[in-house]
Amino acid sequence: MKPEKTPRALIFLDFLALLALATAFALVIFYAPFELTMGSVQKVFYFHVAAGLAGMLGFFVATIAAVACLKTGSLKWDVAGLAGVEIGMVLMALCIVSGSIWARPVWNTWWTWDPRLTTALIMELIYAAYLLLRSGLDDARRRAKLAAVYAVVGFISVPLTFFSIRVFRTIHPVMIGSADSSANGLFAMNPSMQTTFFSSLAAFSILFIALYWHRYRLGNLQAEINERRAALQEEGE
Amino acid sequence: MKPFIGAILAIFWKDLLAERRTREILGTMLVFALTVILVFVFAFDLSVEIRRKAAAGVIWVTLCFAGTISLNRSLTLERDREAINALLLAPVDRTAIFFGKALVNWVYLLITAAIIVPVYALLNNLSLFSWGGLGVILLGTLGYILTGTLLSTLTLQLRARDMLLPVLLFPVIIPLLLACVRASTILLQGGNPAELDTWLVMLVGYDLLFAAVGLLVFDRIIEE
Numbered sequence: 001m002k003p004e005k006t007p008r009a010l011i012f013l014d015f016l017a018l019l020a021l022a023t024a025f026a027l028v029i030f031y032a033p034f035e036l037t038m039g040s041v042q043k044v045f046y047f048h049v050a051a052g053l054a055g056m057l058g059f060f061v062a063t064i065a066a067v068a069c070l071k072t073g074s075l076k077w078d079v080a081g082l083a084g085v086e087i088g089m090v091l092m093a094l095c096i097v098s099g100s101i102w103a104r105p106v107w108n109t110w111w112t113w114d115p116r117l118t119t120a121l122i123m124e125l126i127y128a129a130y131l132l133l134r135s136g137l138d139d140a141r142r143r144a145k146l147a148a149v150y151a152v153v154g155f156i157s158v159p160l161t162f163f164s165i166r167v168f169r170t171i172h173p174v175m176i177g178s179a180d181s182s183a184n185g186l187f188a189m190n191p192s193m194q195t196t197f198f199s200s201l202a203a204f205s206i207l208f209i210a211l212y213w214h215r216y217r218l219g220n221l222q223a224e225i226n227e228r229r230a231a232l233q234e235e236g237e
Numbered sequence: 238m239k240p241f242i243g244a245i246l247a248i249f250w251k252d253l254l255a256e257r258r259t260r261e262i263l264g265t266m267l268v269f270a271l272t273v274i275l276v277f278v279f280a281f282d283l284s285v286e287i288r289r290k291a292a293a294g295v296i297w298v299t300l301c302f303a304g305t306i307s308l309n310r311s312l313t314l315e316r317d318r319e320a321i322n323a324l325l326l327a328p329v330d331r332t333a334i335f336f337g338k339a340l341v342n343w344v345y346l347l348i349t350a351a352i353i354v355p356v357y358a359l360l361n362n363l364s365l366f367s368w369g370g371l372g373v374i375l376l377g378t379l380g381y382i383l384t385g386t387l388l389s390t391l392t393l394q395l396r397a398r399d400m401l402l403p404v405l406l407f408p409v410i411i412p413l414l415l416a417c418v419r420a421s422t423i424l425l426q427g428g429n430p431a432e433l434d435t436w437l438v439m440l441v442g443y444d445l446l447f448a449a450v451g452l453l454v455f456d457r458i459i460e461e
Contacts, residue, residue, distance in 0.1 A: 070457065125408040132404060136395035146391050149454050153387065153409055156450065160412035160443065167419075167435055 010217070013210040020203035024050075024196070032196040035187050042187065044102040046196055050204035052095035052120070057208060058088025059123065059155065066151035069144055078144035079219035081151055082134070085127050087211050091204070096120050115165035122161050126154040140226065244329040248337025252311060253344075262307050263345055270303040270353045278360075288361045293421035296357055297414060300350055300378065305403050307345040308385040311338055312393045325459065335455040339386040346378045369424045369433075376440040377417035383447040384410055390458055416440050 028046045035042035062084030069077035099117070100110045111117065133150055137143035189197060256262055277295045281287070315321040324334055354374075358365040388405045392398045420436035423429070 164412040
């Protein structure tokens with residue numbers, strides 16, 4: 001059997017993601033205006049929010065895949081869930097690091113125990129535990145089932161964590177939706193800022209889809225290798 | 238409904254009887270919990286004022302640590318001599334195993350709490366008892382045990398089972414722990430009663446939610 005080639009559409013998507021990221025980057029550097037009080041560090045915001053939203057999307061996809069995996073028992077959903085978790089973790093880590101860089105001059109601290117920051121950190125811990133759980137299991141069916149249960153349990157606790165820390169006061173600015181006027185580092189977006197913001201959001205969405213497709217494909221190829229290896233071993237015996 | 242509750246109680250009594258004869262879980266939990274409290278006192282060199290302020294936090298963290306002992310042990314106990322297969326063969330709803338195990342672990346944790354709270358009060362010359370505090374302990378430990386029993390059933394099937402339970406459990410119970418510590422602190426030192434209500438509602442909600450999750454997924458993960 002001939003090796004399966006990378007689909008054309010995926011290669012196209014890779015280039016599109018690269019182009020969109022380059023465009024968004026250029027817009028952030030050259031086009032977006034400097035914010036009055038925060039200056040150049042405010043420009044972190046464009047990639048910070050886009051990475052955070054794309055990361056959340058990854059975890060959300062993983063949860064849906066986990067529920068589907070528990071319902072159908074299909075291993076394809078397990079691969080889909082793992083892909084969501086891995087990409088979500090990378091993007092969320094980017095979001096946390098870029099947020100810290102922004103917070104140092106604006107909040108005068110690298111880190112604060114605000115609901116968003118804390119929830120993001122705890123999510124990273126939960127999904128790191130998810131990966132550890134997977135590495136402790138050899139049987140693919142059992143691994144899929146147990147990992148799916150943990151993904152669901154973990155995702156249920158995320159909004160609870162957010163809400164419980166929110167009862168304490170927050171200083172994180174809310175850019176979309178209603179904002180607390182006591183938030184630190186809040187600013188109004190003017191049209192050129194909005195253009196930059198939505199183009200970086202689009203760039204990260206395309207990047208997410210491309211990465212997700214790659215990871216899902218890789219997962220399926222891995223599963224196939226494992227199956228064939230098992231079949232060969234049986235033949236040998 | 239009646240055979241279901243009967244099955245839960247049967248598992249509960251069986252475990253208590255085994256514990257009475259072997260005395261391996263509760264004793265370890267208690268000694269461990271007391272040691273953790275001691276470690277806290279020395280590690281932070283707590284002054285009287287700080288000891289009073291940190292009481293809720295120290296006690297809850299101690300309970301969380303000690304709880305992992307019984308959570309790990311009460312299920313590996315079944316695994317050791319393949320007793321789990323006999324349990325699974327019993328003609329009852331398998332969720333009864335979940336609630337039976339949760340009940341026995343809950344009782345162990347409550348006994349631990351009933352001992353370490355007075356001991357902490359005594360050692361630090363504080364008054365820690367209140368009816369509200371009792372309610373928070375009942376609700377908080379219940380939520381902890383429900384989540385913990387579910388996850389320790391998960392880790393039962395792993396290679397490094399004892400090692401992984403805290404890693405899986407602690408990030409998930411952060412909201413519960415926060416609610417317990419805040420509610421206890423308000424009860425001990427006074428504070429906004431409206432905030433206390435929020436935390437209590439949160440605790441009840443958490444308990445109900447994780448009882449429901451256990452009910453829904455337990456028989457999927459226990460299959461051998």
